[in-house]
Amino acid sequence: MRSGTASQAAQWTTWVPVVAAVALVLGWGRVLPVSAVTVVGLCLVGAVLAAVHHAEVVAHRVGEPFGSLVLAVAVTVIEVGLIVTLMAGGGDKASTYARDTVFAAVMITCNGIVGLSLLVAALRNRTAVFNAEGSGGALATVCTLATMTLVLPTFTTGRPGPQFTGAQLAFAAVASLCLYGLFVAVQTGRHRDYFLPVVRDGQDSGPDSHAPPPGVRQTWWSVALLFVALVAVVGDAKLVSPAIEGGVESAGLPKSVVGVVIALMVLMPETLAAVRAARRDRMQTSLNLAYGSAIASIGLTIPAIALASVWLPGSLILGEDATHMVLLALTAVVSALTVVPGRATLLQGGVHLLIFAAFVFLSFSP
Incomplete structure (x- = not known):
């Protein structure tokens, strides 16, 4: 019975990304009626679920933290392409699109995904345990990148308004890319053990450790389908964005609400993968996904936008307003208090979810 179920799941996760990609091709560049938007929305949900499945297959083959890195980087690279595409056709009205999307990604990952994962893990095991060293380093990287790219432009004086000069933007782009590269090197090399799931006393390392890893052919097949699914996720999100x-x-x-909604849809694969990891008492994997996605979102988006700004029309506004800077500062402080002990309870999960709820509410009612 289990093998039959697994076979059906494999077939389902094979054809759904293809169908979602076909919907993307057929709908691209067209004004879709309500019925077509509904179909695309269903394809989007299916592509998200398929992406999570294939990401877990790849992660089981390569192990942590490489598995979390694969999903975070794959989603971010495609998200960057979407941002550049929208900014290229948006003109001056798209000048804040990169800022709104990146900030929404930081709030979603550091409060939404982290809070939900902590809540799930604490409900099942009373406390969620993780490595303070790795999670603390990842959090420090997120806070540094977010402050340097989203806060400093508000206070620089080289240009009027919350904008960098050309030289300042170039420095921020190079610094972001270098810090992202350093984080990946530390996460996957010198201090890889800091980013591995914590094994509780008297427990094994989880069911995944006993299952045989997938073969090379199956892994590459999942890599290909993961890419197709993620392209479909971001592309279908773009198709439904006019309706939004x-x-x-x-x-x-x-207008910033649009960026929040699109970011929520694009980050659904990471959210589902993080929650499933938390249910298996692998909270470190959930934090790897959350903080890794935030780091990749800033560390890859800002350099790409800086390069594209050479030929993109309109200005590039990166600096946040006072409300968002307060939310970012609160997120940094609360996240530090959550990460430092190496364990968390329902309370910490609830606090992070409340901050996320405040961000969403203030986006709709500034």
Whole structure:
């Protein structure tokens, strides 16, 4: 019975990404009616679930923290392409798109994903345990990148408004890329053990450690389908974004809401993968996914946008307003208090989810 179920799941995760990609090709560049938007939305959900499955196959083959890195980098690279595409056709009205998307990604990962994962892990095991060394280093990287790219532009004086000069933007881009490369080197090399799941006393390392890893052919097949699924996720999110923009405009909501909603859809694979890891008492994997996605979102997006700004029309506004800077500072302080002990309870999960709820609420009602 189990083999039959596994076979059905494998077939389902094979054809759903292809169908979602076909929907993307057929709908790209067209104004979709409500029925078509509904179909694309269903394809988007299916592609997210398929992406999580194939990411777990790859992760089981290569092990942690490489598995978390694969999913975080893959989603971010495709997300960067989406941001550049939207900014290229948006003109001045898209000048804040990169800022809104990156900040939303930081709030979603550091508060939404972390809070939900802590809640799930604590409900099952009373406390969630993880490596303070690795998680603390990842958090420090997130805070440094976010402050340097989203806060400093508000206070520089080289250009009027929350903008970098060309030289400042180049420095921020190179520094972000270098810090991201250093983090990956530490995570996968010298201090890889800091990013491995913690094994509790009297427990084994989890069911995944006993299952045989997938073969090379199956792994590469999952890598290919993971890429197709992630392209479909980001592309289908782009297709449904006009409907979201129309709804936001008709409701009289701020334009930044669109970036929040799109970021939520794009980060669904990481969210589901992190929650599933937390349910298996692998909280470190959940934190690897959350903080790794935030680091990749800033460390890869800012250099790409800086390079694209040479030919993109309009200005590039990166500096945040006072409300978002307060939320970022609160996130940094609370996250540090969560990570330092190396264990957390329901309380910490609830605090992070409350901060995330405040971000979402203030996005709709600034």
